[in-house]
Amino acid sequence: MNPFHNTICLLTGAASGIGRGLSEELARRGARVVVADLDEAGAERVSAGIGERAVARRVDVADAAAVEALVQEVVASHGRLDYIFNNAGFAVHGDSLDSTVEQWRRIVDVNLMGVVHGSLSAYRVMAAQGHGHIVNTASLAGLIGSASFSSYAMTKAGVVMLSKMLRHEGADAGVRVTAVCPGFIKTGIYENATYNRVDQRAAFAQIPFPLMDLDVAVDKILRGVARNKELVVFPFYARLLWWLARFAPWLTVPVHRKTIRDLRKIRQG
Numbered sequence: 064m065n066p067f068h069n070t071i072c073l074l075t076g077a078a079s080g081i082g083r084g085l086s087e088e089l090a091r092r093g094a095r096v097v098v099a100d101l102d103e104a105g106a107e108r109v110s111a112g113i114g115e116r117a118v119a120r121r122v123d124v125a126d127a128a129a130v131e132a133l134v135q136e137v138v139a140s141h142g143r144l145d146y147i148f149n150n151a152g153f154a155v156h157g158d159s160l161d162s163t164v165e166q167w168r169r170i171v172d173v174n175l176m177g178v179v180h181g182s183l184s185a186y187r188v189m190a191a192q193g194h195g196h197i198v199n200t201a202s203l204a205g206l207i208g209s210a211s212f213s214s215y216a217m218t219k220a221g222v223v224m225l226s227k228m229l230r231h232e233g234a235d236a237g238v239r240v241t242a243v244c245p246g247f248i249k250t251g252i253y254e255n256a257t258y259n260r261v262d263q264r265a266a267f268a269q270i271p272f273p274l275m276d277l278d279v280a281v282d283k284i285l286r287g288v289a290r291n292k293e294l295v296v297f298p299f300y301a302r303l304l305w306w307l308a309r310f311a312p313w314l315t316v317p318v319h320r321k322t323i324r325d326l327r328k329i330r331q332g
Contacts, residue, residue: 066289068093071141073134075124075181076151078105080250081200081243084281085148090116092285097137100151124151124177125169127184134184144188146288149181150200154215154252156266157259158323158330166257167214174218175225182229182240190236197233197240198288199226203301206244206294207308207315210323211266219244223294230293239291243284246301249274265329272300 072089076082078100086096090113098113100106103121110119122133137144152174155166178199189195204212205219226242233240247270258266275298287295296302307314 065092067146067285070094070145071097071137071143072146072148073097073099073137073144073181073185074148074150075099075122075130075177076200077148078102078109079255080150080252081245081248081277081280081284082148082150083109084277085150085284086110086117087113088278088281088285089146090114094146095141097133099133124149124180125172127176127180130177130180131184134181134188138188143192144185144195146196146198147181147185148198148200149178151177152200152218152252154212154256155259156212156215156256157261158211158326159213161259161330162214166259170214170218174215175221178222178225182225186229186233186238189238190233194237195239196288196291197226197229197238198284199240199242201226201242201244203244203246203296203304205242206296206305208319210319211326227293241288241292242294243287244294244296244301244305245275245280245284246298247272247274248280249277260331261326261329262331266326269325269329 067089072094074082074086077086077098086098086109090096096117098106098110098117099120099122101123106119110117122129124130155170182197185197199222201222202219204216205223209216223242226240230240283297284295296305
């Protein structure tokens with residue numbers, strides 16, 4: 064059974080990475096997809112590659128009114144919204160000593176408030192129509208933290224809790240909510256991250272696990288969504304670290320300490 068066939072799906076952050084991969088795979092499974100991104104040209108390229116089952120739209124998820132307008136446009140065009148994938152986000156890598164308040168504010172506006180905007184706009188529509196599924200891209204960092212991605216981890220932890228509570232709130236209205244918490248995936252997030260006094264290539268070399276192929280990650284996400292899982296955590300090492308963080312948190316302390324110490328070895332200036 065294919066739960067995505069003939070569904071209407073809106074995806075943010077869909078010009079690249081997981082958003083692009085999900086858009087393409089959902090269309091292959093028979094969905095109609097709205098490819099939304101701040102990068103309008105990138106969204107257009109993804110949509111053109113998919114074909115008639117896709118349309119591209121520009122949206123800044125940090126703008127609540129723009130997100131609401133896009134959701135309403137989708138409903139007006141198709142009569143409903145079956146899935147929203149709130150995927151837009153970025154990362155800031157480095158020691159918090161080198162970060163700025165403006166960086167923290169921007170990452171909250173995009174990674175957290177962007178998900179809030181998409182979730183609430185879709186929730187109102189889905190509750191009224193009696194069905195729908197909100198899928199929010201969080202991260203393993205939102206479950207266990209990451210000492211070199213503190214602002215990113217903070218926002219993703221917020222996404223996890225938002226998703227959990229909205230799942231309870233929406234259950235009686237027929238609205239499902241899932242948070243996706245992957246480990247290291249081959250996406251553009253590392254290339255597009257902000258690096259504070261750290262060389263990108265040196266930082267990339269410190270990633271402790273191999274990067275999962277995007278198509279494998281997309282399949283795992285859609286499998287979890289189809290099963291209406293509360294949290295989709297993968298791959299195996301991510302589930303193991305999540306387990307340790309819940310049941311033996313003291314064992315994760317050396318991991319975080321080593322992460323920041325290794326980072327400071329390559330810190331510039």
